Structure formats: structure tokens, C-alpha cells
Amino acid sequence: xxxxxxxxxxxxxxxxxxxxxxxxxxxxxxxxxxxxxxxxxxxxxxxxxxxxxxxxxxxxxxxxxxxxxxxxxxxxxxxxxxxxxxxxxxxxxxxxxxxxxxxxxxxxxxxxxxxxxxxxxxxxxxxxxxxxxx
Numbered sequence: 001x002x003x004x005x006x007x008x009x010x011x012x013x014x015x016x017x018x019x020x021x022x023x024x025x026x027x028x029x030x031x032x033x034x035x036x037x038x039x040x041x042x043x044x045x046x047x048x049x050x051x052x053x054x055x056x057x058x059x060x061x062x063x064x065x066x067x068x069x070x071x072x073x074x075x076x077x078x079x080x081x082x083x084x085x086x087x088x089x090x091x092x093x094x095x096x097x098x099x100x101x102x103x104x105x106x107x108x109x110x111x112x113x114x115x116x117x118x119x120x121x122x123x124x125x126x127x128x129x130x131x132x133x134x
Contacts, residue, residue, distance in 0.1 A: 004131070005047060006097075007066055007068060007095055007099065007127055008026050008045055008046075008047060008068060009026065010095040010096065011045050011068055011070070011090065011095075011102075011125075012024050012025070012026050012045050014089060014090065014093060014095075015043055015045070015070065015086065015089055015090070018085070018088075018089035019043070019082075019085050019086070019089060022041050022042060022043055022082065023038075023039045023041075023042040023043070024042070024043045024045065025038075025042060025043070025044050025045065026044075026045050026046075027044050027045070027046050028046065028047075038073060040073055040074060040075060040118060041072065041073060041074035041075070041078055041079075041082055042073045042074075043070050043071070043072055043073070043082075043086065044070070044071040044073065045068060045069075045070055045071075046068070046069050046071065047066065047067075047068055048067045048068060048069040048107060048108060048109070048124055049065075049066065049067040049108070050064065050065075050066050050067075051064070051065045051066070051067070052064055053065060053128075060132060060133040060134070061130060061131075061132050061133075062130065062131045062132075062133075063128065063129075063130055063131075064128060064129055064130070064131050065126055065127070065128045066126065066127055066128075066129075067105060067107075067124055067125070067126045068102075068124065068125055068126075068127070069107050069109060069122045069123065069124040069125075070086050070090070070122070070123045070124075070125070071109070071120055071121070071122050072086065072119070072120070072121045072122075072123065073118060073119075073120055074118070074119055074121075075117055075118065075119065076113075076117055076119050079119045079121055083121060083123060086123050087104060087123060090102045090104075090123075090125050091103065091104055091125070095127065097129075098129055098130065099127050099128070099129045100127050100128040100129065101127070102125040102126070102127050103125060103126055103127075104123070104124070104125055105124050105125060105126045106124065107122040107123065107124035108124075109122035109124075110122070
């Protein structure tokens with residue numbers, strides 16, 4: 001694996017292909033969400049956790065689990081159907097390469113609302129891979 005964070009770009013691509021009427025972005029921090037300028041609805045893909053696992057081969061082989069969260073930014077009346085569409089697009093989907101299929105997991109983020117009636121809802125997925133140092 002040449003790009004340790006390539007899963008994020010793959011998720012953005014998958015969501016863009018499956019949900020063509022909503023803007024999809026990769027972000028590194030939630031504070032990058034800007035309700036005043038971002039399109040609504042939109043999907044924001046963020047790395048939520050990177051968990052190293054078992055190590056083998058004298059430290060040259062590492063199991064890794066990454067948890068990616070899709071933050072849905074939508075008006076109250078459209079968020080429910082959009083959550084369903086995201087789950088359908090990503091649950092069980094296997095990114096290209098040697099990655100495990102995505103499975104839905106709990107997010108450490110909590111849903112939130114703004115005074116302007118915008119709803120922020122996190123939907124998290126995990127995948128795993130083996131990182132080898134050669």
C-alpha cells in the first residue's frame with residue numbers, strides 16, 4: 001500500500017458514483033465543515049480512527065483497522081433518506097485491493113443540529129488491511 005490513507009479517497013469515489021445528486025468531500029477535521037459556504041446536502045468523509053493490531057514477521061507486518069466516518073450535512077427533512085442511501089452504498093462494499101469489506105460501526109461523533117435547521121449525522125464504517133514493510 002503506497003498511500004496509507006487511500007481508503008478515504010476510495011470512499012469519496014464510491015459515494016460520488018452511488019449518490020450522484022449530493023456533493024461528497026474528503027476532510028481532515030470536523031471544524032472544516034462550514035455551513036455558510038458548503039453545499040447542503042453534502043457528505044464529508046473523515047478518518048475517525050486508525051487502530052494498529054497484531055504485528056508479525058519481526059515487526060514488518062501490521063494488521064490495521066481504520067474507521068472512516070461519513071458526516072451527512074442536510075436539512076432535517078432529507079437526512080433520514082440520505083442516511084439510508086449512504087448505508088446502502090458502503091455496507092459490505094469491498095474497496096479495490098486487499099482491503100476488507102466495509103462494515104458499519106459506532107461513531108465517536110454525535111449527531112448535531114444548527115439553529116438554521118441543518119442536521120449533522122455521522123455514519124461510520126471500518127475496514128482492515130495488512131500493512132507490510134519491505
